[in-house]
Amino acid sequence: MTSGSGTPAVTSPVPRPVWESVLGSDPDAVVSQSLAWRDALFASQRYQDVSLLYELPTGARVILPMARRRHRPPWAAPTGSWPGPWGVGGPICEGGRISEAEAAAVLADVAQRGLLSVHIQLRHGDDSAWARAAQRFRATRHGCHVLDLDGGFGEVWQHRFRGTARTAIRKAERSGLDIEVDRSGRLLPVFSDLYEKSIQRWAAMQHEPLWLSRWRTLRATPAAMMAAVAWSFGDNCAVWLARSAGVPVAGLIVLRHGPYVKYWRGAMNKELAAPVRANEYLHRLVIEDACEQGYRYYEMGHSRPSSPLAAFKEKLGATLQVSHALQAERLPIHAAVEMSREMAKRMIGFRDV
Incomplete structure (x- = not known):
């Protein structure tokens, strides 16, 4: 001290x-x-x-x-x-x-x-x-999407979900999806398989070599990190999984603390999940569960404004909240890293999505 x-x-x-x-x-x-x-x-x-x-x-x-x-x-x-x-x-x-x-x-x-x-x-x-x-410090702005759960699920469903979200969820309810929730970490391998399919899709969307996309994504969220989070949070970490005709099509990892439920990671087999609206349905179930358990906010994480991901979150009623990052350094490391990243993106024709 x-x-x-x-x-x-x-x-x-x-x-x-x-x-x-x-x-x-x-x-x-x-x-x-x-x-x-x-x-x-x-x-x-x-x-x-x-x-x-x-x-x-x-x-x-x-x-x-x-x-x-x-x-x-x-x-x-x-x-x-x-x-x-x-x-x-x-x-x-x-x-x-x-x-x-x-x-x-x-x-x-x-x-x-x-x-x-x-x-x-x-x-x-x-x-x-x-x-x-x-x-x-140098301050930079970021966006975080948060859904206010005040008033309970009925209020969220009627006044915060957009009509397109309610339509998608009703379609999912008619699609015969089977939902499983695991709080032991048992479903993490199944989620990881879906995560790999998502990496392949992200690589194609971003015009990025698959090996690079896989390296970047798994460097940020390796299987060991998911396991450590599941072990540390215990019952407050849940893997929500949707199956269609017995095949896993979409999954979410959700964490809880204080007034918050946090959507931490998501993955899907888009070819199978999109037609049955599995993602919207999983989020609907997570949000309803959070409301029933008395949580106040559903934090959906950072996303680039006006991106498809931001639009998806806003369809479910989340609003963009501004946050800041503060940076101080003795050497211009951040600028050098950002310059290298932008040069690499230009070289491969990377597309932000």
């Missing part, structure tokens, strides 16, 4: 009981800030826990989830909140409250830690104080 006059006391890594206490007091905490998510991340042994607990002079406590690659010093490895495919980290605030001055004190400490680079993905709706206090 470090402290000084007028400065926060800092502890790293964050003791588990403290994380649990602060998390439980923050009404806006999202699934990827939960202890189960943290446990899944570190189960791979690929990352080191460098999360920070700030105890501010005002008495407020703030946790900043942080991780970086193991066996690398802070000046030689990027630090993320969270890293890459692990998504939204960002501050967890005791009582859900933070002033601009408190946010500035936390970010000032992060910026002076001598890290090679640091990336903080703020949760949606958490931007105001943190964005205003981030003068030493």
Whole structure:
């Protein structure tokens, strides 16, 4: 722990009981800030826990989830909140409250830690104080689709689902789909088979070599990561699977924490799933279950505005919520990576979809 006059006391890594206490007091905490998510991340042994607990002079406590690659010093490895495919980290605030001055004190400490680079993905709706206090960071905007479940499933069905979604779901109900829900991880291999079919479809849509699409996708979400998430979340991780004539056609992995149900991963055999509207039907069932269990939001994740994926989520009543990512670095690593990525896309004729 470090402290000084007028400065926060800092502890790293964050003791588990403290994380649990602060998390439980923050009404806006999202699934990827939960202890189960943290446990899944570190189960791979690929990352080191460098999360920070700030105890501010005002008495407020703030946790900043942080991780970086193991066996690398802070000046030689990027630090993320969270890293890459692990998504939204960002501050967890005791009582859900933070002033601009408190946010500035936390970010000032992060910026002076001598890290090679640091990336903080703020949760949606958490931007105001943190964005205003981030003068030493570069802020970029992102979109996250969230469905408000207030009023229960009847309200969602009647007033938030679009007519096209209700029509698709009614068609699915007449298609004789069999639905199975597994909370043990048993269906993960079946989901992985569908995921491979999705990778093949994404590669063709994006005009990307299949080997590259497979490498990128499985690097972000390997089977071991799915297994770790299922183990860590236990009953709060569910694989929803739709079968048509006994054949798996679509699947979702859904996580739960606090007021949120999170649509984490989806996959399908489009040739079989699309005619029977299996995807719409699975989401309908997940949303109804979330409403019955008293959850407040269905988080559907990031998607590019105006993309087909964004349109699908909006058809189901999700609205685009703005969030920000904060980036600080000693060397222009981010710019170099982005330039390399854009050059590679141009070389292969990559299409964003």
